[in-house]
Amino acid sequence: KEAETQQKLANVVILATGGTIAGAGASAANSATYQAAKVGVDKLIAGVPELAELANVRGEQVMQIASESISNDDLLKLGKRVAELAESKDVDGIVITHGTDTLEETAYFLNLVEKTDKPIVVVGSMRPGTAMSADGMLNLYNAVAVASDKQSRGKGVLVTMNDEIQSGRDVSKSVNIKTEAFKSAWGPMGMVVEGKSYWFRLPAKRHTVNSEFDIKQISSLPQVDIAYGYGNVTDTAYKALAQNGAKALIHAGTGNGSVSSRVVPALQELRKNGVQIIRSSHVNQGGFVLRNAEQPDDKNDWVVAHDLNPQKARILAMVAMTKTQDSKELQRIFWEY
Ligand SMILES: NC(=O)CC[C@H](N)C(=O)O
Secondary structure, eight states: OHHHHHHHSEEEEEEEEESGGGOBOSSTTOSSSSBSSOSOHHHHHHTOTTHHHHEEEEEEEEEEEOGGGOOHHHHHHHHHHHHHHHHSTTOOEEEEEOOSSSHHHHHHHHHHHOOOOSOEEEEOOSSOTTSTTOSHHHHHHHHHHHHTOGGGTTSOSEEEETTEEEETTTOEEOOSSSSOOEEOTTOOSEEEETTEEEEOOOOOSOOGGGOSOOGGGOSOOOOEEEEEOOTTOOSHHHHHHHHTTOSEEEEEEBTTTBOOTTTHHHHHHHHHTTOEEEEEEOOSSOOOBOTTSSSOHHHHTOEEOBTOOHHHHHHHHHHHTTTOOOHHHHHHHHHHO
16 A cells, blocks of 8 residues: 555656755744854755655755855866756656745746756745744645645746745745745745645747757856946956956946946956946846946847846846857847746
8 A cells, every 4th residue: 555655646756955044053943143054955855754645755965064154166067967867758747945035046947948848946044943933844744745735837937935836947046044034026826834835827939848958058157247337437347357267247236227427437348358248227126127228238239137147147148158159049038038
């Protein structure tokens, strides 16, 4: 009988990378002061015995770090392992446990490069497992529920935090400390409650199987950096980043992705020297940068990031530039993904 139920359940692999979901604090009152990336994947799984009712779960420790320290090489390593597992006949879904600081970047990266319609769910927590009202257990339970559900197929890389199913493309860490940290300007795709998914929307942008990018063809990512716009800003950071080898600069601009008159000449010069200039907005939610609004992008040969925040624009620019150095192609890609 037990063997029968095991056969009926989906096979889900949990790839652990660290973060607060694997964090530990000195006391149960430490919800914010703790060390991330302390608990191994087997202990994480053992901490939620109810996972066995949802799926046949096994774990792999891909890395054990706080997500602010994730490098491009780490992204490639994780992406390649996800692709290998997705190709395996006895894997139905993949869950990635991750620190929340750059979770949105990893989720978007995987959304762009994984050629599979099997569910890939990225999950984290805001409180370590040692804290009162820790959120990791339920977030992980929900992630495995969504990853083992056939309905989740073909919807792009997903993020399950705070009972919501979010699109890995749209979602962003918008609040810290609070468990309702992850928000999307376009709203969640669904909810997951008591292990059951309830869907309301589908993503309109290209992803996974419909993407022109494939992790198996990517061996390195170009250097793309971000510089911030603010009052009294100078062009120092932009010039320094380019001098240090950036192939593209994401302008984390004010408002509509506007650029200070003190910075414009340097960006025009850098573009002439081959560096791609991509205008985005650092407004907290719902940035929306349009071509030739605030700056003459056609004349300057710059690109706009549209609704992508600066850190997501960096991910797309890196992936796109593994294939093209043409600014018009780059802009097409920014409209489509
Ligand atoms: N809530 C978190 O996961 C943050 C912990 C850590 N800074 C990380 O991103 O890994």
